[in-house]
Amino acid sequence: MAADPQSLRARKQPRQARAELTRQRILTAAAHVFAEHGYAAGTTNRIAERARISIGSLYQYYPNKDAILLELVTRHLDAGAVLLKERQDGDQPEALEAIVRAFVRVVIDNHLDDPKLLQVMAEQAPRAPELLERMARTEREQVDFTRDLLARHPEVHVTDIDTAARLVVSTEQLVHQLLAAPRSVDARRLEDELVAMLTRYLTAAPVPD
Template structure:
């Protein structure tokens, strides 16, 4: 591991409950500080003060605020994976539209907690190799889910299921990230309906029997 990778990794992996609680306090404090002050002004001193710990204690867990932001983004990705898995249906709906809606809604709901922090994570977080690997794994899981949808539904009309699945996943991720994190709020129910309609038309070729 090179020095650039090391500076983006936590220094201490807690083995005791008390240490893990301190780590979570740091992350929670950082989320509030970054949201309130922005990333540039969200210093480690402010984070330590918000977490009610000494700056020395903070540095026992994280070497700098970049590593803290990377950890926040990693936690966001992990939460997104769990939320998506929890919302997948036990049985596939008969309609392509409703199946697509499960996927779209899971993506939207995993981004609603703090849009301003989400925007900071997207725009400011350094990309470590571990983070890139996690993003790639998450994409692979989602592509597999959508490809399964494409191959199971007779109403789907695409020539290349794998390419179509990658296109759907990339579209959902990019559009959801961009519009929910935007400074100009979007109407969530209307956004969900329009995105579901767009993707359903793409997958079915506008076939009305899919709805």
């Protein structure tokens, strides 16, 4: 459900170290409260109490808990984008399986937070227009990079490179879903299975007509 952008904007942009520390305390407290109590019961009063500040001080920074959750989601996306950018800018392994493993590991490592918090972010985060556009733009950039990489790698035999790139990038959504599920899977086992699945798909010889 789309949300009113004005109701989701942080009210106070910290300009001093003390104010930034207060905002960090609010976000850290909110992450714990949402994970422990869920989103419905994760009230701003509980967040303020956990952060050891007054409710009035909290409202100086965020108008409501939706805005706080949106900030947590944005920071989660930022962390993932930084990790993927570092992978893209670094030297790529020669073997395709090693390339795939590096990508899968980055995605999984960015989702090793508390699974309950991940579930809250996945299911309850307000769909602000800026967030949706940001997610779409990031996905396009990742697909473009992956498409170029697959197109020039000698081990790749899949015929539809564009679709293959989209499938590889969509692995991030699958990881998010599996690690945030009530019955979570082992992260390292998930890594091995995803690497095997993607590598076999990308290197399989095309079936003749």
